Amino acid sequence: MSMVWKYRTLLVAVICCTSCFVRSQSIIPSVAESGIAGNEEGVPINIENLPDSLKGRKPFVVSLISISGNKKTKDYVIKRELPFQEGDSVVLNELVEKFRLGKQQLINTRLFNEVVISLKRFRGYMVEVQVDVKERWYIFPIPYFKPVDRNLQTWAQKGYSLDRINYGAKFTYYNTTGRNDKLKLWLITGYAKQLQLSYDQPYADKSLKKGYAVNFIYSGLKEINVNTINNQQFFLKSDSLPKSGTFLETMYGGSVQFNYRPGLQTRHSLRAGYWVNEVDNAVLEINPKYLSLSGKKKIAVPELTYSISHVNVDYAPYPLKGVIADAAITRRGFGNDPGMWNLDLKGTRAWDLKKKFSYSLQFAGMLTLPFKQPYRNHRLFGYGDFYLRGLEKYVIDGVAGAMARNTLRREIFNFNVRLPVKKGSHDHIPFRLYAKTYTDMGFSINKTFDNNSYANRMLYTAGAGLDIVTLYDIVVRLEYSANHFGQRGFFFHFKNDF
Structure with missing residues (x-):
């Protein structure tokens, strides 16, 4: 009976010591206790919901930026618009503003309909960021039909005359090579004639x-x-x-x-x-x-x-x-x-x-x-x-x-x-x-x-x-x-x- 109690006492001691050791070695215990550290499923983490004690701790390192939804646009073009890059150190509460600015920059490229930037997972003091985008259509071969007048009001003053119409075709290829470049070819005839060819890289x-x-x-x-x-x-x-x-x-x-x-x-x-x-x-x-x-x-x-x-x-x-x-x-x-x-x-x-x-x-x-x-x-x-x-x-x-x-x-x-x-x-x-x-x-x-x-x-x-x-x-x-x-x-x- 005494031997059983001895083994039970030894087992409890080992468990307590192991628990203390794990806690002492845990880099972000508050996140671990909240159940979101090491999120292997990649479910986005809301930074604003993290404990204040974690947000004010020493800087984290952005270990990886993952991008999805970009069938045409190059990854490095998307990363070019972000105010943080892989390897950067940043305090977590600063990421909220950086995510907002990154989304703003990507939307203003006019390459995407929607942009979502989220915190993907923690690995100690390393964080992974997820960028999800929905690309626009980039090829616009459309017919051209427009009055020659400055605006619709001046066209109306001339009786909406169809004789004052330019027509033709406009071909614009946005994001031609996936680097936010633009190829434009306009062939306009009718009341006036215009040929325009341009490329912007x-x-x-x-x-x-x-x-x-x-x-x-x-x-x-x-x-x-x-x-x-x-x-x-x-x-x-x-x-x-x-x-x-x-x-x-x-x-x-x-x-x-x-x-x-x-x-x-x-x-x-x-x-x-x-x-x-x-x-x-x-x-x-x-x-x-x-x-x-x-x-x-x-x-x-x-x-x-x-x-x-x-x-x-x-x-x-x-x-x-x-x-x-x-x-x-x-x-x-x-x-x-x-x-x-x-x-x-x-x-x-x-x-x-x-x-x-x-x-x-x-x-x-x-x-x-x-x-x-x-x-x-x-x-x-x-x-x-x-x-x-x-x-x-x-x-x-x-x-x-x-x-x-x-x-x-x-x-x-x-x-x-x-x-x-x-x-x-x-x-x-x-x-x-x-x-x-x-x-x-x-x-x-x-x-x-x-x-x-x-x-x-x-x-x-x-x-x-x-x-x-x-x-x-x-x-x-x-x-x-x-x-x-x-x-x-x-x-x-x-x-x-x-």
């Missing part, structure tokens, strides 16, 4: 910091905006000129660009181009200063541009939080006719106000020197995304100008429409709807062409509307705007500006 070296782009364009226009009268474009059509050639203006040329991206959010670009423009004599009869101050019919212009871009927002196509800033300086032509320096500035600052509210302030400015420029270099308000909401029907020429947009939004709906496809990256279509109100203001300087009564004065607009944000960065904007001239109207846009 952002990752041309092993460090994934340097890239390049090449671009070639040819276009022929049967109708061009040769002057501005009463804040409206005055067009000349080749069909109404019996002695005119096929096109009133032709343009061709190309460019090469070098890109440098040292970090995650800032990019530098240096582009060199050479462009040739030629117009019909009928254009110079109406506006001798259309292409040059000396009335030249044909010009060949070398161009050099340096630009810098910084993007740190939650979602670049429709930012609700963060900063986007762009700046570019261009030298166009090396003589005096034409010869110009051009500075472009553009930025957006968005604030999340909580309770589904957000506010954004947008700014854009442009300066051209010298101020004395041919007509074609005076295009400012009303061209591209440089316009005030409520003045879409007008153009305001100038060689210098600035504008500011203020927008207050509130999300009113956020839902998904399920598709019959049960697997893959397109099993649903997301929709987010925002109600908004806004005010805009702007000013332009024009000392050469005085047919613009809206130039050289402050301009104000305001309105309210509804934005619909959905798949593939599509933003549909329905807006009712008014300006300080007493004009009101409903406006429709198919993209977000800035």
